[in-house]
Amino acid sequence: MIRNFVDGDIVTHGDHFAVGKEATRQGIIRRLRLFLREYFLDSTEGTPWFQNILGKTQADIAAASIKQRILTAPGVIGISQFEFDIDQKTRKITVFASLVDVNNEQFELFFNEEII
Template sequence: MIREWNRDNGDMATRGEPFLTGKEATAAGIYHRLRLFFGEFWLDVTEGTAWFQSILGKAPQDLAELTLKQRILTAPGVVSITSFSFTTDAASRRITVDATVLDVNHESIRILFDEGFL
């Protein structure tokens, strides 16, 4: 997982160690998996989080939670989910996923995914 992008021009930073490792890489991988919409990745249209199909709108809460947990559990380096909460705020169109996972190195990693959908 690439550690840092140059925020001004979008290029990869070339100073220091360019790649994340360990629990930082696992956390970044989970975050990126959640941000990828189902069908968005042109090399594999079956990859992605089913936001429109299973989470946003009038989807049942249990289906939305199951979908998000599955995306987290199938991220590289994740062994188990030790805590999970999922909240939505229709008025502000925000979704918050607060999860703690255990990685392959038996380290606990907290993931806070708080995004607005317009």
């Protein structure tokens, strides 16, 4: 289960857990924020920011790594639209994706963060 967040804060009243497409969206964001080899129980888990995305990596290889990370998230069955932009100097990543989940519901993902 994924805790429900509103404006970055954990919800402490009402619906404590996210469900459906909101849980899937939050799970994808969590997956993107996790660096490769950061999780001590599974060193193969994580987004390959330093290995395949940041630095002198070609944009298509970086985009493919992000797409693969999104598509392998629990609850995601497809991507219908994908936009990716990276600013190598500031390490700012912007990802917009229109996704389909296991309940055949379409939802949008917007990930705009500075990877440090």
